[in-house]
Amino acid sequence: MKLKFITAAIIAINVLMLSQDIPINVIVFTIAGLALSFLVSGKKLRIFFKIALLIGSFVLLRFHFKTLLVTESAVSFALILSSLKFWELDEERDHFNMFLILALCECSVFLINPLFFIFIFGMAKMIFYFYYILKIRNYDISALNYKRLLLLVFPSIALSLLLFYTFPRFTSGFINTSEMQYIISGGNSKIDFKELGPLSLSTESAFKVYGLEESNLPFKILYWRSSVLWQMSNGEWRSFNNNLKEKNQTVPLGKLKYDIELFPTYKEYMPVLDGSSSIVSASQNFNSYSDGSFRLKTISRGSLTYSAVGDYGVRPLAFSSLMEKKGLSLKSERSEEIRTNYFSKATNSASDEARLKELIQIFKAKEFEYTTAPPMYASLEDFLISGKGGYCSHFAAAFTYLARLYNLPSRMVVGYLGGEFNPYDGSVLVKEMDAHAWVEIYIKEKGWIKIDPTALVAPERITMSTEEFNNRLNPYITILNFQISRDTFKFSALNDFSLWIDSLNSKFNNNIFNFDRDKQLAVLRSITPGKMSVGWIFSLSLIIFMFIFWAIYYFYGKSKSDPEIKRYNRFIKKMNSYGLVKAPHETISTFRDRCLHSIPQESNMIESEVAHYINNFYK
């Protein structure tokens, strides 16, 4: 019964860990399956329910995922399967089968959240579960004492690490995720204005940057550029930058050189410092565009690392008639209504710069308000006419719209704003909650000018870190009608600890998760003579470790002989070298006499050895 509750707890933890990545109806189905198993008694009724739930799960997955051959469907099925197997945990055999299903569930968790601590937690869960399975077996776990356990576990882990590093990685994965479409907050390739709901304040890590610790950049207010949204059509903004693809990327001579580790969420664009950045190397294939964005050829599901060079704040100069056309394109049926509403009193200066200053004043005069939970607007035009509250995406989209309407080539840039410096590994961590959007306006004399409309509405959003700003915006947490100040939960030690954990996680991720084919070849070539193939190294490792396993158990099981007997045997052996062999019927004293007679020069040694033997065994 105890093990049954442990099983239920493990399934519940898996549900929690996968809750963000699998549909809510799968979660409800799994929890309901667990709860029902406690309520339904009677053998026939249980069998009926189990079959009904199994069929129901197939229907649910088919209905939700359309095709069952997607990862999320398989992960959901593994989770549902674990809750259905929970119905028949009677014998020891059932628990072992449950262990196998839970192992598959753990792998689902690793697929969706490939983080080192998730892996360690998963391993701990499995070991804990297996320990209880051993306990319910017919033998007592105490017989597997710590010495024996270490003898089993240490070589196993050493061998598994060796196999892991030598196993030939002849593939970088067969699953192509380019067909999958996901909405990503800080690296979107599109924004639908109608779908802009409350702002996501997820503390999930988006990416991490190394190499900037001595750059003296203000990390809290750094702009990180991801994608550029050019096309506006019925309130939907899209990147639409395919025809701006650069055949050969020009690498600018920047003073900043940094490495970025992108965390495993479904990223389509690669964030870089806003300015003149170029990516010099990356672990996955990508395209670069003349608008300063870098797009992956396939959506990144796992971790991705790349190196970039450039300068912060140096504006990209690329401009063309195509860009001008794109930057002025505005497909809106209500453009005249907006023009009347906003620009009726505008002077429409000849100079771009003057018109921009005028536009800024017009935008400010509207007195928008910053809020993390604005109402849903039916269209961008509705927001421009009657809206008040919004956040960066609202303001950036509105400003771009107005700029185009005012004949200023403009584009919306999506990325991140801010970051937190981690002194433990010298990295800058940017979270999903730092996602931001701003605008670039082309001014003939100056090039693409960065305008942040959010700064025009709420300047402190730019000067403060996202977290500080949000805490200031919403200083209280409401729990059961009680308002608790956020300061109550602020512990600097806790923050330091979380930074330390984060740096540790990054180190492990770099050494384990990002160990791909190229790294493997580089490491193995450097430590093996010649150009030994990975397959041979793997086979040899396996054979050598099998031999080591055997040797460990051979010597562990060998009985240790008495040191006094060893000494006696050495003495007998030495006498044998003089040609003196002790006969079976001969006593040690008679043998001594014979030896003394034959080799008198060794009399001292013979006397002492024989005396020692007699003392030990006969007195």
Add this chain to the structure above:
Amino acid sequence: MFESIKNYFYNKISASRAVHRTYIIPTLDGLKVIALNATLLVIGLVYANNYVLLFNFILFCLFLGSMFYTHFNLSGIKLESVQFPSLHVNENGTALLHFSTKNAQGHSFIRAYFKSSIIEISDEKSTFPIHFGHSTTASLSIKGIKRGKEKIQSLYIETQFPFNFFRCFTFFRIDQECYTYPERVNFNIHEELEIVETSTDEGDDFFLRDYQTGDSLKRVDWKKLAQTNRWYTRQYQSAKPKPILLVLDKTPVEDTLKSICFSLHALHHQNIKYGIKLKHDVLISPENSPKHLNHCLIELARYET
């Protein structure tokens, strides 16, 4: 030189033949783990997910490690002697197995079993440890299931410790002859014949008292007279019961055998002489001794219907 090398290898091969062989095969659990390993390897390769691969390798290496461990847990074991009791059907007994070992770490959770149609092991899952340094006596609870005689040829020793992924086993030739006697049931369906003895011997159940005038000279204890030079008379306690012949002459044979078996024990404990007559095949004259009881029971066990 070639001769010495030849002798060396010849001796090595002879020695290897003399080594007691142990066998190791994966259990059903082990096969399931292999299947899981294959599945995880495919998932890890398809998604190029290193954590799935690492998890897979750890599981695989624990599997390999447990293979060595299970084999280690059985190697070096030696059966010194074995003692099977004879027992009745549906009655329990204990077989004694004497082991010794060369393995300095001893052995844990060893299970012993044998193939027999007349005896079964009461608890098939029961295990016992074997310690290094002195011979261990393991008790194996057995139960008679069918009347008869059988030669148990081999005793199997196996272990699945620690993870039940592998089953390592070995067997020893024991050629132990076993009997299972009929069940003891008080059906009282057999025939009992009282045998009238022609002998005047009144048995040994007497005590001595001083000789009195008129006592029969037949009852004078002459030996005592010779030893002590005093006259004693033998005073017999009671009349000695007459020997009984237990007869099997009708069907159902098996039930009758059970009934005879019950009576045999009852008569043995009452100190009455008994014999058996099994149709025209077996006739054992009345007697009362443990050896005689054993003789009768063996005949009942091996009686062919």
